[in-house]
Amino acid sequence: MPTTDDAPDPSDADGLPTMPATAWAVLGTLSFGEGLSGYDIKTWADWSLNYFYWSPSFSQVYSELKRLEKHGFVESDNGDGGARNRRVYTITPAGLAALRRWARESEVDRPVLKHPTMLHLWMGHLSDPNRLKEMVRGHITQMTALRDGAAERAENSCREPSWAYSQIVMEWSRRHYDNEITLAEELLEQIDAAGARFDSAAKQEGTGLPIPLEPGHWKSRA
Template identity: 70%
Template sequence: MPENSDSSAEIELPALPATAWAVLGTLTFGEELSGYDIKTWADWSLNYFYWSPSFSQVYSELKRLEKHGYVRSRSTPGDTRRRRAYSITPEGLSALREWTRTAEVDRPTLKHSTLLHLWLGHLNEPENLKARVREHIEQMVELRDGAAARAANSSDEPSWAFANMVMHWSRRHYEAEITMAEELLELIDSTAERYEHAAKQLGTGLPVPIDPGRWKDRTNRS
C-alpha cells in the first residue's frame, strides 16, 4: 500500500475528463514539470497507449487542476523567459489515487481509418486498398519500434516500473496490429473477386441485395 493512503476514506471526485487525470498523472513520478515538459512526456509515453494532448489542452487541464487544488505552480527562470513549474499537491495525489481505484473501465475507443477504407473497399480498387494497408503497416512499425525503444529506456528506473510494463504491452500491441494488417493484404484480392460475383444495379454499379433488410434481423439477434 502506498504511503499516506487510506483505502477506507471516500473522496468525492469532480467531474474531470480522463485527460485531466492523465496530465495529473505525469506529476506522480517525483519531478516538477512545466507544461512543455508534460507535453513532451505525453508524446514520449501516453501517445503509445492513450493519446497525447495538445499544448493548449495540457495548459487548460493544468489551470483546471490548479483551480481544484490538485496542483501548485511557481514561476522559475528559464533560458530565455520565466516559466511555470507544476507539482502535485497532497489533495491531488489523494484524488488521483481514488480515481485510479474507482473510475469505470471504459471500452477502448477504436477509430481505425484504414479499416474504414477497407469497409468501403467495394468503392475502391484492390491495388489502392493494398497501398493504404502498406502505409498503415509502416506507421505501425514506427510505433512498435518507438514503444520498444521507450521500454528499453525506462527499464533502469524503478519509479517507471509500471510505465515500463505498459510500454512492453504497447510494443506487442503494435506487433499484433502489423500481423493482422499483413493478413488483410493477403485477403484483399480474393475479397474483391468475391465481390465481383455480386449482381450490380444499373447506373450506380452498387450491389443488388439478395435479401433486402436481412441485416435488421441479424442486428436484432446480436
C-alpha cells in the same frame, strides 16, 4: 453568472470531481516525483501516453492545468527563473490523494477503437484492391514506427525504478503494434479474394452499387 470555463466540475457521490480522463492523465504526469512545465508535460505525453492512449495538444495541456489549479490539485511557480522562465507545475497533497482515488476506484471504460484504415476497407466496394493494399501497407509502415518507438521506450524505462509500471505498459504497446502489423499483413492476403467475391455480385445500372441478395437481412442479426 459564471462562464463555462469558470463553472465548477460536478462531483461524484464521494466528492471526487468528475473531470475528463484528459485531466487525470495530465495530473498523472506529475505523479512521478518531478515538477514539469506545460511543455514538459506535452513532451512526456508524446513520449509515453501517445503509444497506448493519446497525446494531448498544447492547448489541452494548459486547459487541464488551469482546471487542476482551480481544484487545488496542482500548484505552479516560475521554476528556476532561467532564460525561458517556464512555469513549473507540481502535484499537491490534495491532487495526489484525488489521483490515488481515481486510479484505484474509477470505472474502466471499454477501449474505443477508431481505425481509419478499417473504415476505408469497410467501404472497399467503393475503391479497388490495389488502392486498398496501398493503404494497408501505409498502415503497416505507421505501425512499425510505433512498435519500434514503444520498444525503445520500454528499454529506456529500465533505468528508472519509478517507471516500472510504465515499462510494462510500453512493452504491452510494443506487442500490440506487433500484432497489428500481423493482422494487416493478413489483410493484404485477403483483399484480392474479397475483391473477386464482390465482383461476382450483381450491380445496379448507373451507380455500380451492389444489388443485395437479401435486402435488410442485417436487421435480424443486429
